[in-house]
Amino acid sequence: MSKILRNQEIAAIDKLSASVLEGIDTTFICTAMKGHVSDVFLKQTLDNWCKSKGNFFNFYCYTSKAAQESILKALGIDSAYDAVGEYVSFCQNSAPVVLKDISASAWKTIEEYKIDEYGDDKSWASFWVNTSEESKNDLLDNIHRLCKEYKESKELTF
Numbered sequence: 001m002s003k004i005l006r007n008q009e010i011a012a013i014d015k016l017s018a019s020v021l022e023g024i025d026t027t028f029i030c031t032a033m034k035g036h037v038s039d040v041f042l043k044q045t046l047d048n049w050c051k052s053k054g055n056f057f058n059f060y061c062y063t064s065k066a067a068q069e070s071i072l073k074a075l076g077i078d079s080a081y082d083a084v085g086e087y088v089s090f091c092q093n094s095a096p097v098v099l100k101d102i103s104a105s106a107w108k109t110i111e112e113y114k115i116d117e118y119g120d121d122k123s124w125a126s127f128w129v130n131t132s133e134e135s136k137n138d139l140l141d142n143i144h145r146l147c148k149e150y151k152e153s154k155e156l157t158f
Contacts, residue, residue, distance in 0.1 A: 032074030
């Protein structure tokens with residue numbers, strides 16, 4: 001992967017993580033989507049947001065591509081959509097404790113900042129904004145490897 005693409009991925013996840021920590025709310029979701037989707041679609045998306053109980057990663061994983069892109073654009077993220085999606089999916093389906101097996105420096109961040117190792121989107125966001133670029137790269141390399149393996153296994157399925 002080129003350094004430019006990796007920097008775009010990191011910058012996008014930096015923005016996303018900062019926004020999660022600042023707090024994404026119903027008003028933001030509504031404003032981000034209004035005018036880009038039908039009222040019916042907006043209502044369905046807001047219903048999904050309410051069901052997620054404020055867990056942005058949970059909401060993101062279970063909403064449409066159109067909603068995802070509208071929200072990312074409203075957050076100032078205009079590239080690296082696939083990387084953001086893979087990151088959010090990984091985090092939604094894993095607890096930060098997995099970092100023990102990915103990178104010693106990443107795990108050090110969890111311990112140093114007393115981040116809940118079994119936490120949710122806010123734990124992952126806290127990890128991301130406090131960790132080193134090395135740890136971010138280690139995590140993204142791991143996520144990309146897992147996604148590649150998954151895609152390859154799906155291609156072999158009959």
